[in-house]
Amino acid sequence: MIQLASRVTQVTPSLTLAITAKAKEMKAQGIDVCSFSSGEPDFDTPQHIKEAAASALAQGKTKYGPVAGEPGLRQAIAKKLNHDNRLNYNAENIIVTNGGKHSLYNLMVALIETGDEVIIPAPYWLSYPEMVKLAEGIPVIVDTTSETDYKITPEQLRQAITPKTKLFVLNSPSNPTGTVYNPDEIKALAQVIVDHDLWVVSDEIYEKILYDGVEHISIGSLGEKIFQRTLISNGFAKSYSMTGWRMGYLAGPEPLIKAISTVQSHSTSNVCTFAQYGAIAALESPDSPPCLQTMLDAFTQRRQVILERIRAIPQLSCPTPMGAFYVFIDISQTGLNSLEFCDGLLEKQQVAAIPGKAFGADNCIRLSYATDLESIEKGMDRIETFVNQL
Numbered sequence: 362m363i364q365l366a367s368r369v370t371q372v373t374p375s376l377t378l379a380i381t382a383k384a385k386e387m388k389a390q391g392i393d394v395c396s397f398s399s400g401e402p403d404f405d406t407p408q409h410i411k412e413a414a415a416s417a418l419a420q421g422k423t424k425y426g427p428v429a430g431e432p433g434l435r436q437a438i439a440k441k442l443n444h445d446n447r448l449n450y451n452a453e454n455i456i457v458t459n460g461g462k463h464s465l466y467n468l469m470v471a472l473i474e475t476g477d478e479v480i481i482p483a484p485y486w487l488s489y490p491e492m493v494k495l496a497e498g499i500p501v502i503v504d505t506t507s508e509t510d511y512k513i514t515p516e517q518l519r520q521a522i523t524p525k526t527k528l529f530v531l532n533s534p535s536n537p538t539g540t541v542y543n544p545d546e547i548k549a550l551a552q553v554i555v556d557h558d559l560w561v562v563s564d565e566i567y568e569k570i571l572y573d574g575v576e577h578i579s580i581g582s583l584g585e586k587i588f589q590r591t592l593i594s595n596g597f598a599k600s601y602s603m604t605g606w607r608m609g610y611l612a613g614p615e616p617l618i619k620a621i622s623t624v625q626s627h628s629t630s631n632v633c634t635f636a637q638y639g640a641i642a643a644l645e646s647p648d649s650p651p652c653l654q655t656m657l658d659a660f661t662q663r664r665q666v667i668l669e670r671i672r673a674i675p676q677l678s679c680p681t682p683m684g685a686f687y688v689f690i691d692i693s694q695t696g697l698n699s700l701e702f703c704d705g706l707l708e709k710q711q712v713a714a715i716p717g718k719a720f721g722a723d724n725c726i727r728l729s730y731a732t733d734l735e736s737i738e739k740g741m742d743r744i745e746t747f748v749n750q751l
């Protein structure tokens with residue numbers, strides 16, 4: 362029998378990817394599946410971004426490049442962080458990675474020592490605890506509830522800190538809950554982080570997907586002390602519909618970025634060279650904001666429809682998501698746990714949803730509304746039938 366490394370055997374595979382794959386497989390067999398599982402916009406990558414990458418490809422940008430990224434892209438990212446997020450970074454503070462997931466993974470490997478504790482509010486994006494475990498750290502999960510809109514309070518954060526705490530993971534707007542912290546809440550968390558001399562990684566991948574006029578605020582913009590303790594993880598997947606491009610980045614103090622470059626130089630080398638030119642166009646082209654707006658208009662309409670449908674089912678409830686493209690539904694009143702609910706729903710009604718257990722909340726399920734209105738209506742009809750037949 363093969364003796365796998367314990368760091369690997371402790372880790373669970375991504376349930377989101379598994380369920381999405383299962384739904385795709387059922388569709389390929391001709392089964393009429395309604396899928397709410399996917400964490401990706403259902404829009405194609407904007408044409409101008411594709412053209413920029415295609416042109417770079419035609420020009421022979423097909424060789425190895427600098428490990429930390431093409432200089433033009435690192436500069437464009439630094440400019441974006443200064444302009445959009447009021448974060449004072451230079452190109453040297455940026456490393457381009459194979460997606461936001463990879464930037465977070467690299468960070469854990471470079472920062473976390475065996476036994477270091479990393480505080481993660483639940484519900485959480487399912488990869489955070491697994492990445493911490495892969496780096497031989499200890500994920501410390503702090504449960505939040507819908508009463509606080511799934512936000513960790515400064516008191517909760519303070520109570521979770523021990524001498525071994527190294528890092529706090531902040532994700533606003535959040536996957537899976539869609540919650541967005543307001544400036545006062547971020548400021549209060551920043552104070553705790555500064556007081557206890559921790560690091561914070563701010564995963565800002567959904568920063569541009571916001572509703573009802575709420576604003577995204579980057580924790581590192583709140584003053585020099587917190588800026589010195591902040592790492593920013595972001596990527597192109599969600600805002601520019603570039604999931605398959607695998608294009609992300611991490612920003613932080615130069616010594617850390619250098620250390621991550623070293624890790625990357627022995628693992629993945631540079632990110633696909635010509636794809637990086639597509640990312641430059643995403644950040645710099647005047648054609649990008651209108652494409653984002655089209656996507657946001659569609660998400661806004663779908664959010665309204667899906668919320669109305671959920672609220673018409675007495676056994677289901679959920680807060681209004683203020684960002685990202687997910688609804689996180691409390692199913693406690695159905696008497697089922699999240700795996701029973703999602704298994705039954707897929708089997709009996711051919712609707713794919715993600716069990717909240719994967720996000721640390723077994724009383725909830727996640728639906729993604731990054732799918733067309735017709736599928737939302739059809740899927741919600743089926744969910745209603747499923748719940749009524751319980």
Ligand SMILES: Cc1ncc(COP(=O)(O)O)c(C=O)c1O
Nearest residue numbers: 400460461462486536596598609
């Ligand atoms: C909260 C969060 N962070 C990071 C990522 C990583 O995105 P990618 O690796 O596709 O850039 C995702 C993707 O689903 C996410 O939901």
